[in-house]
Amino acid sequence: MELLWKSHMNMKIHAIKLVYILLLVTLMSSKVAESRKSKMIRSSFEYNAINCRAHSVSIKDFGGVGDGKTLNTKAFESAINHLNQYGSEGGSQLYVPAGKWLTGSFSLISHFTLYLNKDAVLLASQDMNEWPVIKPLPSYGRGRDTAGGRYTSLIFGTNLTDVIVTGDNGTIDGQGSFWWQQFHMKKLKYTRPYLIELMFSDSIQISNLTLLNSPSWNIHPVYSSNIIVKGITIIAPVRSPNTDGINPDSCTNIKIEDCYIVSGDDCVAVKSGWDEYGIKFGWPTKQLVIRRLTCISPYSATIALGSEMSGGIQDVRAEDITAVHTESGIRIKTAVGRGGYVKDIYVQRMTMHTMKWAFWITGNYGSHADKNYDPNALPEIRNINYRDMKAENVSMAARLEGISNDPFTGICISNVTISMAAKAKKQPWTCNDIEGITSGVSPKPCGLLPDQGIKKIKACHFPSDYLPIDMLELQKCSYSL
Template sequence: MKALLSLLPLALSGALLTAPEAAAQTPNLPAVKTTSFRADTLSILKYGAVADGQTLNTEAFRKAIDACSQAGGGVVLVPRGLWLTGPIVLKNNVNLHLAKGALVQFSANRNDYPLIKTNWEGLDAVRNLSPLYGTDLENIGITGQGTFDGAGDAWRPVKKSKLNETQWDKLVSSGGALNAKKDTWYPSEQSLKASTADKPGVLTATKTDIKDFADVKDFLRPNMLSLTRCKRVLLEGFTIQNSPAWTIHPLLCDDIIIRGVTAKNPWYGQNTDALDLESCRNGIVEDCVFDVGDDGICIKSGRDEQGRKRGVPTENFLFRNDKVYHAHGGFVIGSEMSGGARNLYVQNCTFMGTDVGLRFKTARGRGGVVENIFVDGVDMTDIAGQAILFDMYYAAKDPVPLKGESTAPPEMKAEPLGEGTPQFRSFFIKNVTCKGAETAILVRGLPEMAIKDISIENAVLESDKGMVCQEAENIRLKNVTILSKETKPVLEIQNARDITLDNIRYANGAEVLMRVSGDRTKNVKVSNTNTKNAKKDVEMGANAPKKAVSISKS
């Protein structure tokens, strides 16, 4: 064994027998069960792999992984070099290790990826097989300092508005097809045709077989790393980039450690979330760097009726020391959260240039309960939308509207409560800074279901607009500084109740500190706040009860 260890990269030799132990536990989180791999090592070279960037090494990967698993597990080593391959299917007790300088380039030939039954955006669906795939496995790892490239440009549509003129002309001249408006490019005519169909990849009562989806195959982009019903998973050290769709997608997995992973996708890459944890339990995500075209760290648990029927929340995760660049959201829950989410801790994370910082989104029909979310230590810069967002009106739009798109929320009236009514409650957020955002805080619940029990403490938020709080209950801000350019008003409260504002600071000379409206607004309390810094402390808007606001003079 010692001889084998001496031949392996230093980073690997220290982690073969037992994966690094879970870091010090945050209160109320169970210990994460860790992986353990035999030291036995098989190189893909032994099975005929050729690092010339031309030879398709799919069979070499398959044979090496099968042999390793059948022998009781161990390490499959990918040496330095450029390795072209089709899908890689993982097996029990195998650690796929990429040596420093190893580049695994997945094939751009869509025919190399067979259609399979799987799940997409929380619904049972047919998609192309993921480049990295595993299902019903235990004790698996992907480690090392190498890189996986998913050849995503062969799969993804691209909006004209997201490229400059030169980039767009080059893309169109490369082939593919344009839609009727000529504002979206598709990789093939089949992909374009499928884009106009209703839920083209979703399994239905009349479309139950894989062959029913052959005519839309090009459109059914795979997630790049897909793990389903796996236990004890270690993802560590590697770079994963250029994904066709979601980048890392564990579904119904338990005991996951994701450490030091870098996910990179072009900012125009639609649906290229970095990490989507869906109906997973117990894990740590730390020291990761994500720079993608959609959400960064995203929590999901199924969509609508199917998600509620599955009924498995994502729970018991710690996220710490992670960095997110240029994503739609830094840390995100939803919108497919119908199975719920709970007991999630976010610590010491940095979001730079994301559309939204902390992004919690849902919509009518989802159902599900999101609760017990703890955020302590988030720093943000250049946030294009909201620094902190709770939104139950999510309508599958980009959080930052493109030119010409409406920015107004939809007109919505109260509807009867039911299993499709979502709930957000018990969020505890503290020690947050943001230098530059469009809006500091937006809380927007439903008329029939308020967003409840939100605490934001010790925050400094620099933004164009201040806080908007609609259809909310028991919202507490303490020691919060909102430095907004728009000061008429700094704080907007509509149809909200039991709002506590304690030691709120804002720019001197504000026109209006707070505007209150809505006949259901009540019990808004302001304390330890210098209201004299504003020309007007409270402006009563339409239908606001006269006694809705009380101010304790400091």
């Protein structure tokens, strides 16, 4: 009987073990399936772009190592050289997966997308040998930092068509402190590099990225057209030198939308060449729309027009702008010798918190390329329109300084309320050599901007039509790796 009982118990234990093993196998199979499913989800992604690509590779396929220490400049160059063959076959994409990818400067190609995973970080090399030196821009005549040439930007391209730099909010870290120190100690022979610069190019998209600590300017499209900059976060210390956010320069048909910028210089700086070089080159920036921009820059402007504006700036439209702890809201910077023009500027629905100036127009900016500028080359500033704005904790409402015998004309300001700071200037407006009108503006503007009354002027003009760049519809691109 005892033997029978033991046999029964052994069978029961065996059955329990068998059930346990079956449950364990089922659970493991379920986890493997979930893991496979998760892996499959992680290896596919979607994004919106001006064009999708027929061919896609990973930087790992070309020996890239994302450990933050291995230099990947040659891996990027090899991958892009390989992908160049697909330009006429549906274009190509280079995928940068999660990791820290140390690299020097590299150049893009046409019909190409550089895509950064959300956990990918491009780390800019601090070895100057990784940054080739190129000639100054022809519209500047010299480097911005020095009279010599300039270091190529981290991501560079010239004479391109259909080029995209985007991601799932991946990061490009310029590791700029090294360059800032060299600049402050005046040890640089050439102008500092930018993070992204595309020259003489058409159909550009830069979107959904975080840019950190650029050596100098962050995004610089120059001599280019049909440009979208969207969903960009830019962050640099507020005392870092010349870390401008987005600088469209001698460009046409540009859209800047949904960007957040903290920098040591202007958040958006619109440019078109410097003194006699910009006048001779004669390539304006025009048809620019800026929407939903948030800016923090205690020592510079939210949107600056100039100071290098010698090729001209025309038809700039900015709306739904937020400035927080920023030196000035809208600033026009120019000087005798610049020539060129800034005209047909329209700004509406802007909110400002803790500002030194809400509006600032400077006709004596100086800072010339060299001593060869023409003192008779006077800039033309006219048809400047600001409307529907609120500002609080402002030290001075406006500082509007034209040029003697060259007044800035057609300034219109309407429906603007500025709340002054507790220790604000006793004279909230200073004006000289300007002409214009106002309506519904508080505090009361200077005498050169007489109040026309609500009945005579309801609002300064803002165009109701759309620029060509607004007509461009992005495609939904889907990829599996």
